[in-house]
Amino acid sequence: MENKKTALYSLHKKNGAKFVPFAGYEMPIQYTDGIISEHKFTREKAGIFDVSHMGQLFIKGTNKLEDDLEKIFPTDLKNILINQSKYSFLMNENGGIHDDLIITKLKNGFNIVLNAACKNTDFDLLKELLNNKYEMDLKDNFSLIAIQGPEAVKILEKITNGVSNLKFMSGNNFNYSGDNIYITRSGYTGEDGFEISIKNELAEEFVEKLIKQGGKLIGLGARDTLRLEAGLCLYGHDMDINKSPVEANLKWAISKNRINSGGFIGYEKIKLQIEKGVKKLRVGIQPEGKIIAREKTAIFSEDNKNIGEITSGTFGPSVKAPVAMGYIDNSFAKINTKIFLEVRGKKHPANITNLPFYKKNYVKGVNK
Amino acid sequence: MSEVKFSKQHEWIKLDGDIATIGITQHASEMLGDIVFVELPEKGSSVAKDGVAGVVESTKAASDVYTPVSGEVIENNQSIVDDPAKINSDPENQAWFFKLKIKDKNEIETLMNKEEYHKFAKESSN
Missing domain, CATH: 3.30.1360.120 (Probable tRNA modification gtpase trme; domain 1)
Incomplete structure (x- = not known):
């Protein structure tokens, strides 16, 4: 076609x-x-x-x-x-x-x-x-x-x-x-x-x-x-049918009163995840060196356990460094946790970081 | 110094005695787009003809760099590691990748000359 x-x-x-x-x-x-x-x-x-x-x-x-x-x-x-x-x-x-x-x-x-x-x-x-x-x-x-x-x-x-x-x-x-x-x-x-x-x-x-x-x-x-x-998600990469908005770290986008009232598709699962937490979570990942970790790169803990996967990664032209995001076992999701990314058979150090990588104090418009 | 030869994997090679300087072609650098990362073979390592000898990455993707001939790496160009954008601005001169002490001069014979390569590059990008 x-x-x-x-x-x-x-x-x-x-x-x-x-x-x-x-x-x-x-x-x-x-x-x-x-x-x-x-x-x-x-x-x-x-x-x-x-x-x-x-x-x-x-x-x-x-x-x-x-x-x-x-x-x-x-x-x-x-x-x-x-x-x-x-x-x-x-x-x-x-x-x-x-x-x-x-x-x-x-x-x-x-x-x-x-x-x-x-x-x-x-x-x-x-x-x-x-x-x-x-x-x-x-x-x-x-x-x-x-x-x-x-x-x-x-x-x-x-x-x-x-x-x-x-x-x-x-x-x-x-x-x-x-x-x-x-x-x-x-x-x-x-x-x-x-x-x-x-x-x-x-x-x-x-x-x-x-x-x-x-x-x-x-x-x-x-x-x-x-x-x-x-720090924005790309559908089909950073989120898909196997991931929920809570796992994607986007629960801010679910209206508070809707969590209380319910009645939308997926409500029970979302409520449960918000109350009990999730196993995996989308996080920002900053490689320590220059190595670019791309989609599907495996993430390891310091004791060499496979704890997740990169879903998007590239070189950030404005931050002038590699940037990535991925899903990681929730117990490793804390900011500044040291992790390792396996690229071409070698493990490279990286850290869990806050999103976005690039933040601007832009004008949010004006009331007139 | 002999003429510059070209491989089907879009590398160029310049021979000076038994020392070959190798890089990627202008055409390759244009196809890759802005290069933001490069990995080079280690000094002292041996590389075999048509084997992977490095990696270049654009914002979009990673691509292997091959060596058109076999030999021992005697030098690699750290300046392109520090500033990969050089590969886009001057791929066939300053932004060479590595130098080899070559094993077998005959391997060079199978490579293309400039004219043949340009024809090949044009056809392969269509």
Whole structure:
């Protein structure tokens, strides 16, 4: 089957993109500048990412839909405001993660941003869980563009006036040359930034304007190093159907009142794990030397017991050192615990560390 | 000093007497992208033709470096260990990987010349 192309494909090509197949799409892994310079440009200025391969699921409905979605997701959807976004999970009964996602409450429904590789199965599963009661649209006719970095707000403000008023993890409708676009202040890089949902026909010209204002297209390669430095999980690697949000060290994303009230899929398992603890836990791992420990690298204790596995690892261009995360036996999960990583047959020392590796005191938006 | 020869694993080799200097090609460095880590064979160790003699890693992946000829490692280039980005900026000169005292000069005969290699690299990247 041929891979799909996003509406920005020719613009990527024009900008010297190197393409890779990703979740059924031809996506730019990098442009002519290369991953490290793209990474740094995002941290210092503003990177533009085509994330149109991700699912933008709109479910139409009001109060009844809120009730039904709360039977699925561990998130307080009733008390969040319209245009507020929440990080959440689609789980199975065992607390295993089908997908991690962002839900935004709208006036007439909910918008859910899904991982590209999961979006079609998520759609089918949600349709079934909602008993086919609601109008659901996986909006293929919309592109999703992220702009991330300290200059993102300044650049985007020039094109869509008013975005600087958005608070982190909230969105709104904006007018763009007579059309409506929806923008949220969010992202996947550890930087301040925005995600813009825009009609396919307008996407290319919109991105060209962002470039003209000082943004630069950034590929999936740098997106991965940026998110890893920011301590953010990549679905299918740092989390999957065999791991729960508690094991993934993401219990902060489960609303407190939902843990008390229950009634969502996986509730019993999650409650048990929160009360009794978990056997394995996702942690940040900092190798002591320069060795890069990649996915599937075995983790050992000082007395040579196999205690876990790396799920993501690379060189962090901003921290200028190797960075990794992985799952480890809970008794070794304490910060500064010394561990060993087996790379090419040799064991290399590393330490459990706090996430994120890279932290910025970015503006969380302003109230006006 | 003889001409530079090239291997199918994208290494270059330059012979000076029975001392060979070996590195990875411009083409290889471009295919790998930004190199962030390198591991070199130890001084004094023996390496065999087409065997693994090092590792280069980009942010995305690790790749083995092979030696196009057999020999004893007499020197390795610490400057690329300290600054792997050199491999991207000057792969066929300053960023050599290691020097070998070669065992068998005939092994070099099987390698490609510059023209042949460029043709090979172009075809293999298509």
